[in-house]
Amino acid sequence: MTRTTQAGEQETVDDQGTAGPAAPARHRGRRWLLLLLALVTVLAVGGAVWLQGDGDEGVPIAEGGPATIAPTTATATPPTPLPPSPEPTTPPAFDRTQLSITDPASSWVVVNKARPLSPIDWAPADLVPIGNGYQLRAEAAQAMDAMISAAAAQGLDLGVQSAYRPYEYQVGLFSAQVSRFGEERAEVQVARPGYSEHQTGLAADVGGGGCDIESCFATTAEGQWVAAHAAEFGWLVRYPEGRQDVTGFKYEPWHVRYVGVPLATEMQRTGVPTMEEFFGLPAAPGYPG
Numbered sequence: 635m636t637r638t639t640q641a642g643e644q645e646t647v648d649d650q651g652t653a654g655p656a657a658p659a660r661h662r663g664r665r666w667l668l669l670l671l672a673l674v675t676v677l678a679v680g681g682a683v684w685l686q687g688d689g690d691e692g693v694p695i696a697e698g699g700p701a702t703i704a705p706t707t708a709t710a711t712p713p714t715p716l717p718p719s720p721e722p723t724t725p726p727a728f729d730r731t732q733l734s735i736t737d738p739a740s741s742w743v744v745v746n747k748a749r750p751l752s753p754i755d756w757a758p759a760d761l762v763p764i765g766n767g768y769q770l771r772a773e774a775a776q777a778m779d780a781m782i783s784a785a786a787a788q789g790l791d792l793g794v795q796s797a798y799r800p801y802e803y804q805v806g807l808f809s810a811q812v813s814r815f816g817e818e819r820a821e822v823q824v825a826r827p828g829y830s831e832h833q834t835g836l837a838a839d840v841g842g843g844g845c846d847i848e849s850c851f852a853t854t855a856e857g858q859w860v861a862a863h864a865a866e867f868g869w870l871v872r873y874p875e876g877r878q879d880v881t882g883f884k885y886e887p888w889h890v891r892y893v894g895v896p897l898a899t900e901m902q903r904t905g906v907p908t909m910e911e912f913f914g915l916p917a918a919p920g921y922p923g
């Protein structure tokens with residue numbers, strides 16, 4: 635096996651195990667080193683390919699993703715700022731203190747069996763005629779006219795049956811009811827002088843559909859229209875059903891009270907049916923004392 639030395643590496647590779655101890659040992663060491671290098675290279679390249687492959691796998695998704703999602707994200711991004719804009723619109727929370735609820739001249743004045751007008755014989759200064767001899771304060775008169783016109787446009791015959799009632803008139807009306815029905819029953823039907831919303835010039839009784847100032851008004855098309863649309867014109871059905879313990883009056887679908895569109899629509903929006911509840915006032919089921 636002298637060829638081993640001459641033949642060199644070619645033979646050494648073929649005869650690894652059987653080759654002489656000294657020289658083969660060196661060769662073996664080199665071979666291991668080469669193998670190790672090859673292995674490292676294979677691993678490195680393989681790893682790189684593997685990593686790149688992994689990346690490539692992601693790329694179609696990543697590329698397809700960003701490409702497809704990008705427009706969505708771009709489109710989705712503007713709507714995201716948009717919702718916040720309506721929210722800043724919500725924060726302008728309704729200011730329940732912007733108008734007085736005690737000043738009889740305020741369109742928000744709350745008059746009930748615990749809150750008489752003050753002074754008790756107060757009278758508005760801006761009454762205007764609204765037909766049939768009735769009067770309302772200018773702003774309420776305009777709002778009543780608008781409401782009646784809107785109802786008429788729907789083919790509904792809405793009319794005013796009572797409006798402003800001065801203190802003196804209420805004195806006569808109340809005493810007439812007392813002598814007819816007794817004080818207890820009179821006080822459920824008619825307000826004491828100085829305690830009537832009609833004295834503010836902001837309240838009216840409306841009728842139509844063959845029913846005037848009666849509970850049947852609630853069942854007429856006119857009454858149902860008023861219940862649904864009065865707020866759009868600044869009016870409340872002031873004595874709603876099921877709130878006698880709050881307002882002191884049984885359900886009066888015909889009695890409307892002008893408070894202005896902002897308050898009326900806010901009460902409708904929030905589903906708070908009485909001024910007492912909306913302003914956090916004590917219930918006024920009856921006269922004190």
Ligand SMILES: [Zn+2]
Nearest residue numbers: 837838839889
């Ligand atoms: Zn009334």
